[in-house]
Every structure is written in structure tokens, then in C-alpha cells.
Amino acid sequence: MTRFSFDLKATDGKARTGVIHTPRGDIRTPAFMPVGTAATVKAMMPESVKATGADILLGNTYHLMLRPTAERIDRLGGLHKFMNWEGPILTDSGGFQVMSLADLRKLTEKGVTFKSHIDGSKHELTPERSMEIQKLLGSDIVMCFDECPALPATDEAVAASMRLSMRWAQRSRDAFGDRPGHALFGIQQGGVTQELREESAKALVEIGFDGYAVGGLDVGEGQEAMFGVLDYAPDMLPTDKPRYLMGVGKPDDIVGAVKRGIDMMDCVLPSRSGRTGQAWTRRGQVNIKNARHQDDPRPLDESCTCPACRNYSRAYLHHVFRAQEMISGMLLTWHNLHYYQELMQGMRDAIAQGRFADFEADFHAQRAMGDIEPI
Numbered sequence: 001m002t003r004f005s006f007d008l009k010a011t012d013g014k015a016r017t018g019v020i021h022t023p024r025g026d027i028r029t030p031a032f033m034p035v036g037t038a039a040t041v042k043a044m045m046p047e048s049v050k051a052t053g054a055d056i057l058l059g060n061t062y063h064l065m066l067r068p069t070a071e072r073i074d075r076l077g078g079l080h081k082f083m084n085w086e087g088p089i090l091t092d093s094g095g096f097q098v099m100s101l102a103d104l105r106k107l108t109e110k111g112v113t114f115k116s117h118i119d120g121s122k123h124e125l126t127p128e129r130s131m132e133i134q135k136l137l138g139s140d141i142v143m144c145f146d147e148c149p150a151l152p153a154t155d156e157a158v159a160a161s162m163r164l165s166m167r168w169a170q171r172s173r174d175a176f177g178d179r180p181g182h183a184l185f186g187i188q189q190g191g192v193t194q195e196l197r198e199e200s201a202k203a204l205v206e207i208g209f210d211g212y213a214v215g216g217l218d219v220g221e222g223q224e225a226m227f228g229v230l231d232y233a234p235d236m237l238p239t240d241k242p243r244y245l246m247g248v249g250k251p252d253d254i255v256g257a258v259k260r261g262i263d264m265m266d267c268v269l270p271s272r273s274g275r276t277g278q279a280w281t282r283r284g285q286v287n288i289k290n291a292r293h294q295d296d297p298r299p300l301d302e303s304c305t306c307p308a309c310r311n312y313s314r315a316y317l318h319h320v321f322r323a324q325e326m327i328s329g330m331l332l333t334w335h336n337l338h339y340y341q342e343l344m345q346g347m348r349d350a351i352a353q354g355r356f357a358d359f360e361a362d363f364h365a366q367r368a369m370g371d372i373e374p375i
Helices: 046-051 061-066 070-075 079-083 095-100 127-137 155-176 194-207 223-230 251-259 269-275 307-311 314-322 326-352 356-369
Strands: 005-012 015-022 025-029 031-036 057-060 089-092 103-107 112-115 122-125 141-143 183-188 211-214 243-245 264-267 278-281 284-287
Touching (some): 005 326, 015 251, 025 031, 025 326, 031 269, 061 070, 061 095, 061 122, 061 127, 070 127, 079 089, 089 095, 127 141, 127 155, 155 183, 183 194, 194 211, 251 326, 251 356, 269 278, 269 326, 278 326, 307 326, 314 326, 326 356
Parallel strands (some): 031 057, 089 141, 141 183, 183 211
Antiparallel strands (some): 005 015, 015 025, 103 112, 278 284
16 A cells, blocks of 8 residues: 655745655645535535646545534545545544634533534544544544634733643544554644744654644734744744645735745635635636626636636626526636646746746736736
8 A cells, every 4th residue: 555655856945846645646735725624625526626636635524523424424435435536635633613613612631522503512522533533534634633722812822722732632643543544744833923833843743743734824813924934834844744734825825835835735715715706816816796797708817728717708707696506606616726726736837947936926926917907
């Protein structure tokens, strides 16, 4: 069986490109992972997601443990079979969703008890239970169970939370055990404080993981503060392991993160934007709801090769969104995911060729031009 491994191919400044090898296929980095919250990338068929260039999907432990339950998915053959996705899947630990979605959360050293946002039923999530759920799902990349405080928060609160997460990281490591072909990632915490990030990184490296995530960002601190942390946080993590920035983000967040040494990212933004009439293009966002598109025969982006741009006009996309037709979310989501994957491929090529600085300059120059003027 192919073991999990990371092959770093090239660097350009801090930007890196490589390949993560898994038994279910290779993941080209930098990689963007579309989010399949409830075992589906909303408005997309799995083969359509694959056609955009995605090598890996993300599933949500919290949502799947509540519905349809990890035990049911296991009985039905595991998450890959259940959702008809043959490639690698990363599952988060459930910690962030418990923080942001669960009602009446009670935090102890053992774990978290909470009420389901679906039906109010009571549940407990611990490092051991999170590892069990992710094993039942059959995840290729498993995330440690951690506690993610919302920012802003006091230094004392962030430090206490980080140290709890490090104790939970050790328990996650112990519960995960030895699972050839599957990987466990640790999650660095520490808010926007460099000393706490350093303490967290040292604790994680001492435990030992197959990859490392930079967690606790994009939770209210703003892009400038996030980039400030990314200026040093990835450097604290091993160079021979993948580095994953959780829950980010917008295209300019992604380019800035890759510039600072990040290998993997995920975000609901491209699919959520597609369902709300927002398209991401090389010149920024297009709001297809705007009346100026109703007579426009051009595609969203004349340089894009996705089905929405090849086959449909802005006028049509405007119409089906206004008419609340399902095809609106399908086409716009496909376009957005296609754009994100093209962005990742562009960065991989640029890093391999030693021209990432030129790529970044061109990326910002095109966005500064804004959406093309209506005819």
C-alpha cells in the first residue's frame, strides 16, 4: 500500500509546490480543497468537482456525526463510497463547528458537550471520539481535535485554549494509533501572538504528525493580522511536511498564504458565493444579480473554459438567478470552483518556474482593473 508522504518539488521564496502521495491518489500542492460539508459539494456532482481540477475534498465531522451519523456511513461502506468520491478526503475534527454552531456548549478538560443545531439532541465530542468518528468515515487525512477561540480574545484566554488543544493533540495522536495509508495532522494554535504560536508548534513537533495545520485564523482578526501571523507561523513547522491553512479563503487570501509557505487550503466561499449569485473571476467578483447583466451576451470571463463561461451568457445567468432556477447555483458554483483550481495550477506552475513574484503582481494588477465594463 502507498503510504502517506509529501514530496516537495520546488520553492520560490517561501512559496512551495509539491505532491502529497496517498493510497487514493496524489494531491498537487498548493492545493485548494472544496468543502463537502454534508458529504456533498453543494450544487455539484462529484465528477463535476473532479473536472474542475480538484484532487481532494473536505468533509465535516460535526455535520456528519449528527446526520446521517458516522456509524451509518461506516455500515454503508465509508464516506468515499457513500458520496461517490474516489479521491482523497480530509475531515476536520469538529472543533470549529462546535464552537460556532453548537448550542449551550460546555467545555471541560475531557472534551465538549453540546446540543445539536438540528434537533437539540445532546452530544459529547472528545479527542478520542473525534478520532473514532473520522476512522468510521474512512478519512485519508484526519485532523486533531482542538479548541478554536473566536478573536478578539485576551492573551490569557488564547494561551489557555492553545495549551488545552496541545493536550488534546497528544490524546488525538494516542487514539489515532498506527494506520498505514492514513495521516493525522496537528493544528497549531496561539491566536496572533508569536510566542504562543512558537510554543504550540514545538509541542506539536514533539508529538509528531504527518502534516501540520495553522489553525485559529480567519475568525475575525482581519487579513492584515492573518498575514502577520503567516509571516512567521509556517516557518515554525517542519519543511518536509504539508502545511494546511484552515478555512481560508478569498483568492487574495490564498495567494498571500501560498506566498508565505502554505500548501493546502479549504473554504466554503466558492460554492456559497455561487449559490448567492456571486462569481469569482480574474478581475474580481461579479454580482450576477445586478440589472446591468440582463442584456449582456458575454460570458462571465472570456478567458475561462468552464461550462458556465463556454455555453452561457451573463444575461442567461442573471435570468436563472432571478427566476430562482437550480441551474443558477450549479453553473456559478462550477465556475467558481474552476476559477479556484485554475488559480492553484497557475501558482504551481509559477513556483516551479521561479516566477511567483510575477504571477502575484499580475494577479493583483488584473483584480485592480475590476470587472469588464458592460456593453
